[in-house]
Amino acid sequence: MPDLIAQGPSPQDRWRREIPSPTSRVPVVIGRSGADWEVPWDSQISRQHIRIIPQPSDRLEVVCLPTARNPVFHGGSATRRFTLVPGDHFVIGQTTFTLANRPGASEMRHVGEMTEHAFDHAALQRRHFRDASTRIDMLSRLPDLITSSGSDQELLVRVTSVLLQATPAASAVAIVCCPEAGSWGGQRSGHSTGGQPVREPGGAIEVLHYDSRVVTNQSTPVSGKLVRDAIKKRESVLNIWASGKGAPDGFTASEDVDWAFCVPLRTEACPGWALYVTGQLATQPGQNLEQSIQAAPQQMEDDVKFAELVGTTIANLRQSRRLERRQSAMRHFFAPVVMDALARGDSDEALRPREANLSVMFCDLRGFSRRSERDSGQLLKLLENVSDALGVMTRHILGMDGVIGDFHGDAAMGFWGWPLEQSDAVLRAMIAATRIREEYAAQGADGFRCGIGLASGAAVAGRIGTVDQVKVTAFGPVVNLASRLEGMTKAFGAAIIVDEVFAQSLHDQLNDDTAIAALGLSFSGENIVRPRLRRLARVRPAGFASVLEISELLSSPSQSEQVLTDQNIADYESGLDAMVVGDWESAMVHLHQLPPWDRPKDVLIATMLGHNRVPPATWDGVIELPK
Known part of the structure; x- marks a missing residue:
């Protein structure tokens, strides 16, 4: 079959697509958006403008749809139905559509x-x-x-x-x-x-x-x-x-x-x-x-x-796509935990979108721009390194029975609590995040770094999308929150930041020896080091009406040379409490006890110095975060 070529006013406004076989009896709708083949650059083309129907002998029948606002010109005249042969063309708005043979x-x-x-x-x-x-x-x-x-x-x-x-x-x-x-x-x-x-x-x-x-x-x-x-x-x-x-x-x-x-x-x-x-x-x-x-x-x-x-x-x-099959209905990516759910019953029911309590992780790769500039002459090697770095995220998410929900550029989103309920979802997410951080840290100064946001709450998870394309993912405010928490790691200089719900749930599960043993883990020996949390601040991100209390999931002495002691954590949280109630002099005293390399304390100090160490009349203990 020949190809249909769409060419707009600019050289980059174009595409060339193969016409389906006439025996397939598959019509194709062309329009500006929401159509089978989209022409997004031309405002004179309606959302769904024409339907093309393949015919024998490489011909193409073109039908103007009732929703079309502007005429279709063929042979110099406006017409609503005509037949196109290879070499022939028609025009809608500023776009010319040409039927051309594909060379062999x-x-x-x-x-x-x-x-x-x-x-x-x-x-x-x-x-x-x-x-x-x-x-x-x-x-x-x-x-x-x-x-x-x-x-x-x-x-x-x-x-x-x-x-x-x-x-x-x-x-x-x-x-x-x-x-x-x-x-x-x-x-x-x-x-x-x-x-x-x-x-x-x-x-x-x-x-x-x-x-x-x-x-x-x-x-x-x-x-x-x-x-x-x-x-x-x-x-x-x-x-x-x-x-x-x-x-x-x-x-x-x-x-x-x-x-x-x-x-x-x-x-x-x-x-x-x-x-x-x-x-x-x-x-x-x-x-x-x-x-x-x-x-x-x-x-x-x-x-x-x-x-x-x-x-x-x-x-x-x-x-x-071959391994993950997550991009469309025919190529879903199923994590092992999803495959287990599919094996237990009807696949449509197992993948049906439903509300669940999830723990969501956003993990973003850091250092890509710097590495790109340094390795500009070895881009194939750079691409291999980035793929390996993203593999660290996915391996540990899947390794703790999580689901890869999506990829956003050089970031991965994973979640726990679906398709089967996981009472230890928070614990699993924490372990995955900790292991991701450990593996990146082990690469040294020459490796990539990461920022991780963790949040827990209600969301809709399952097969989400349109009739044309679907993927297994999660949707809801908690997903957006995890993404925003990951963004806050840059502002606070912290590797892992969690919301209040996640922090409280983690505190409860860390004291549940049964849940920990069920994962085959222990906090003794070298299996996994017991994590520590410190409250970072009360913040209001741009676009949020509510206030968030965020905490940092800290490294342990065996994971980093720069580690806060329990006394350091106590000084920070005392300084935070004093800052929240407006006792900024006391807050300064506590915060200056922290090591100079501790970045989060600098955020609190900078906030107070920005007001000349005097709380404003409107101070409510909340740090307003810019976009």
């Missing part, structure tokens, strides 16, 4: 002189980007852009768009698959892996998705030979056809392109997949064609390296 893979060899250059994966990792700041900026947006895709098809659409925007000289980008390519486990194709032979890449090349910078019905085919070479060598390969420009008798595969490179995805999650980018050489001032060809491999290293980074991101995401 060509097995023809290029006539004329061709040069081939293979990029060593390890050498690319060591190489620094020429425009590191731009690439890091694109990298920072890439995870959210890709992880927010609700399906594999949407993932492919977004990835091709990113590569097209990030490669100025590219005329087209494709994601391809060689179905008969074997496992990546061997060192090279043809070598065995654990007794299993690795097949040579062969068979027809499948174009999973294709996008081009210029809308045309005659697009350059993908070179099957280049794809197979890259997959076989497990290296990115660049082909340059030298006989295009300035050669009277020579020709390239197309008038529009004279180079192409292919980046294989080295992962079991994307077997036989590769990224294919093609375009035109940019002749520099003072250079002839031959000089441009010789300089091209070095000049294009940035583009190849970025494509490898995008490929690694795709592979990691698909691997995560």
